[in-house]
Amino acid sequence: MYDVVIIGSGASGGAVAYTLCMAGYKVALLEKGRLIGRDEFSKDELAYCRRDLVTPNLFDEYHTAEEKVDGEWVATPGYESGMSFWNGNIVGGSSNFMSGMLHRMHPDDFRLKSKYGEIEGANVVDWPISYEELESYYALAEELVGISGYFEPHPHAPWRSTANFTQPPTKENAVVKLLDKSCIALGIKPLVTSRAVLSQNKAGRNACYYSNYCGSYGCSSGAKSSSREALIAPALATGNLTLLSNTHVKKIHTESKTSVKHVVAVDTLNGKEKHIEGKLFVVAAQAHETARLLLNSANEYHPNGLGNSSGELGKNLIFSGGGSGQGELHKEGLKEIAFEELMTTGLFVNRSVLDWYFVDNPKDGRFKGGSVEFMFEHQNIIARADKDNEENGKMLWGAALGDRVKKRFEEQKSIRFEIFNDWLPTDDCFVALDTAHTDKYGMPVGKIRLNGHPQDIKVGEYIAQYCEKILEEMGAKNIYSSVSAAPAQNLVAGGCRFGDDPKTSVLNKYCRSHDVENLYVADASFMPTGGSVAYTWTIYANAFRVADAIVAHLKSV
Amino acid sequence: MKRRNFLIFGSAFGLLAYFGAKKDSARKDKDNVRKDNDFKTVFASVESTIAQVQAHMFPPNSNLPSASAMNATFFLSEAISHQCFDRDTRAFILEGAQELQTRIDGDFTALTFEEKEQALRAYEETGYGSSWLSQIMTLTMEAIFSDPIYGGNTDELGWKTLQSYGGFPRPTQKYIGVDHV
Numbered sequence: 001m002y003d004v005v006i007i008g009s010g011a012s013g014g015a016v017a018y019t020l021c022m023a024g025y026k027v028a029l030l031e032k033g034r035l036i037g038r039d040e041f042s043k044d045e046l047a048y049c050r051r052d053l054v055t056p057n058l059f060d061e062y063h064t065a066e067e068k069v070d071g072e073w074v075a076t077p078g079y080e081s082g083m084s085f086w087n088g089n090i091v092g093g094s095s096n097f098m099s100g101m102l103h104r105m106h107p108d109d110f111r112l113k114s115k116y117g118e119i120e121g122a123n124v125v126d127w128p129i130s131y132e133e134l135e136s137y138y139a140l141a142e143e144l145v146g147i148s149g150y151f152e153p154h155p156h157a158p159w160r161s162t163a164n165f166t167q168p169p170t171k172e173n174a175v176v177k178l179l180d181k182s183c184i185a186l187g188i189k190p191l192v193t194s195r196a197v198l199s200q201n202k203a204g205r206n207a208c209y210y211s212n213y214c215g216s217y218g219c220s221s222g223a224k225s226s227s228r229e230a231l232i233a234p235a236l237a238t239g240n241l242t243l244l245s246n247t248h249v250k251k252i253h254t255e256s257k258t259s260v261k262h263v264v265a266v267d268t269l270n271g272k273e274k275h276i277e278g279k280l281f282v283v284a285a286q287a288h289e290t291a292r293l294l295l296n297s298a299n300e301y302h303p304n305g306l307g308n309s310s311g312e313l314g315k316n317l318i319f320s321g322g323g324s325g326q327g328e329l330h331k332e333g334l335k336e337i338a339f340e341e342l343m344t345t346g347l348f349v350n351r352s353v354l355d356w357y358f359v360d361n362p363k364d365g366r367f368k369g370g371s372v373e374f375m376f377e378h379q380n381i382i383a384r385a386d387k388d389n390e391e392n393g394k395m396l397w398g399a400a401l402g403d404r405v406k407k408r409f410e411e412q413k414s415i416r417f418e419i420f421n422d423w424l425p426t427d428d429c430f431v432a433l434d435t436a437h438t439d440k441y442g443m444p445v446g447k448i449r450l451n452g453h454p455q456d457i458k459v460g461e462y463i464a465q466y467c468e469k470i471l472e473e474m475g476a477k478n479i480y481s482s483v484s485a486a487p488a489q490n491l492v493a494g495g496c497r498f499g500d501d502p503k504t505s506v507l508n509k510y511c512r513s514h515d516v517e518n519l520y521v522a523d524a525s526f527m528p529t530g531g532s533v534a535y536t537w538t539i540y541a542n543a544f545r546v547a548d549a550i551v552a553h554l555k556s557v
Numbered sequence: 558m559k560r561r562n563f564l565i566f567g568s569a570f571g572l573l574a575y576f577g578a579k580k581d582s583a584r585k586d587k588d589n590v591r592k593d594n595d596f597k598t599v600f601a602s603v604e605s606t607i608a609q610v611q612a613h614m615f616p617p618n619s620n621l622p623s624a625s626a627m628n629a630t631f632f633l634s635e636a637i638s639h640q641c642f643d644r645d646t647r648a649f650i651l652e653g654a655q656e657l658q659t660r661i662d663g664d665f666t667a668l669t670f671e672e673k674e675q676a677l678r679a680y681e682e683t684g685y686g687s688s689w690l691s692q693i694m695t696l697t698m699e700a701i702f703s704d705p706i707y708g709g710n711t712d713e714l715g716w717k718t719l720q721s722y723g724g725f726p727r728p729t730q731k732y733i734g735v736d737h738v
Contacts, residue, residue, distance in 0.1 A: 389694070410719070
């Protein structure tokens with residue numbers, strides 16, 4: 001029997017495994033996908049970006065997405081819609097493939113309801129913990145996992161207990177000269193992006209080698225601060241970790257109201273089932289799959305799903321609100337920098353803007369805003385070649401196509417912005433079981449109801465107008481932006497809210513089930529609100545906090 | 558949007574059932590051999606049509622390498638028959654080629670350049686035809702700009718043409734080593 005069985009090897013599962021192994025506990029880390037090591041990763045666009053090779057085939061495993069059509073909720077399975085909610089099912093999870101533009105949440109994100117009051121149609125609540133209780137874990141994650149950057153004071157930047165990042169920022173493309181100058185001309189303060197990518201060697205991992213293909217790809221130097229590189233590898237070195245890849249957990253088995261006995265797992269290579277026992281169990285399967293697993297674990301003791309006495313399991317699922325936009329910097333008329341500098345490959349744009357994280361002025365009013373990241377358009381060659389090849393509603397082909405594509409690659413480079421703002425929790429965004437559809441293991445799939453709050457769109461559009469102005473100031477052409485209620489499937493949280501009241505939350509403040517004493521949830525499921533930044537730094541930090549609580553728990557049993 | 562709609566209602570051939578496009582999770586080796594043979598038979602019947610459409614879209618006199626020089630039809634055949642390729646889209650690609658052959662009531666390959674242009678533009682006017690042509694365009698782009706390990710992008714000519722190169726390390730095996738089925 002293991003001391004702890006962890007389901008899922010992504011950011012949170014890795015952080016818990018690392019902490020427990022370092023403390024001397026025997027841990028089993030279960031991952032449905034396979035192990036792809038540092039030496040096996042390549043920059044194969046076809047394999048990693050255009051086929052389902054690191055995520056399940058949608059005919060085998062999928063979700064149904066429930067969207068409102070003509071006033072009715074209509075559920076469409078993923079194999080029909082093409083909509084995938086899988087995000088990197090290999091050891092280390094989606095952290096292998098992140099772009100790594102990370103920020104801490106702001107102290108006010110922890111008390112959004114107190115700060116901004118009720119929002120009609122949204123289920124906003126304060127967190128049961130404050131930023132002060134998480135700050136040391138943000139600092140721990142920054143140092144241990146490896147986040148590079150440069151801290152500059154800003155009215156909307158959260159405070160830090162350490163003066164600055166121990167790793168300097170990753171190298172920057174000369175376009176930042178133009179971007180900085182344009183922002184400053186508009187009275188906007190550009191900040192250096194903190195990034196989960198090492199700029200210097202660290203503990204068996206090599207610094208970034210600026211491959212030009214970072215996001216969506218695994219890292220071949222170990223610079224990207226994935227769970228696999230930063231946490232699972234050192235945890236394995238302790239001898240306390242048993243990594244069970246190709247192991248899919250179908251359900252969690254209880255034989256009483258208060259305790260888990262084992263998990264029922266399937267070896268994905270041979271289909272054989274096995275039971276894995278432990279003293280404590282940690283679910284870290286990514287928010288929507290964590291809720292589904294707990295719902296699928298219903299039995300006579302937990303008829304509505306494991307740990308669901310509140311009826312809140314799966315509710316208040318959140319994504320990230322916002323959108324994106326871009327413009328083209330053309331060779332002709334390029335300001336401030338040489339075209340050759342702009343076309344230098346591999347270097348990061350590395351700029352963020354927090355000016356609209358909180359909005360409070362007489363003209364626009366007072367509301368919670370969001371953050372912005374700037375980056376180049378992804379450099380994937382096939383994707384760039386195979387876009388916008390139409391004219392007057394007709395496809396271009398032949399010589400006209402050749403001219404269009406050649407010009408796009410040789411005479412311009414596109415710069416993008418991505419907006420992150422709160423996806424407000426509502427009654428119409430949740431995950432439940434779809435009993436009409438089962439996966440290849442015979443278990444009901446997750447049915448995800450998707451509905452964005454109008455405020456999410458309003459905030460996104462508010463910020464987008466400023467971002468477009470920045471691109472205009474830079475001299476970009478063909479500028480556009482898109483803000484919609486479509487969810488970013490890779491930025492998902494909620495579904496197992498933590499809170500002090502067992503009647504209104506699934507987990508307590510340490511992310512332990514209110515109902516089941518030896519069950520914890522470590523991934524982003526706990527988040528009642530998501531802040532206006534990518535979740536990953538908060539996931540790492542909170543998982544380290546939960547791991548400390550688990551260590552204290554183990555010492556008491 | 559339901560992507561299968563254009564597949565189900567777009568054509569009378571009904572190849573979807575033939576290729577097991579419905580969800581069937583327990584595939585056996587025997588079935589795979591049969592499906593593989595089925596694929597080869599059907600693909601052989603549309604191969605020249607697909608090749609001619611690719612050649613029309615990517616001719617030798619363009620700023621991009623030609624489909625023929627990049628082995629684009631071989632690439633397409635290998636790509637769509639791999640297990641990781643969407644099975645609905647695989648069936649659609651074959652179906653759409655047969656539909657084109659039917660629409661012109663004869664041999665597409667025997668048409669003149671102008672006749673081909675006319676036939677493809679007319680096909681594009683239909684939603685079904687437009688979707689199919691987009692698939693052929695995308696797969697041909699993949700042939701030209703994927704890593705040469707997949708059989709296209711001969712001598713990296715696609716990358717050289719755009720002065721944009723795939724990153725390092727390069728793949729040493731196709732599809733991360735997932736076996737062809």
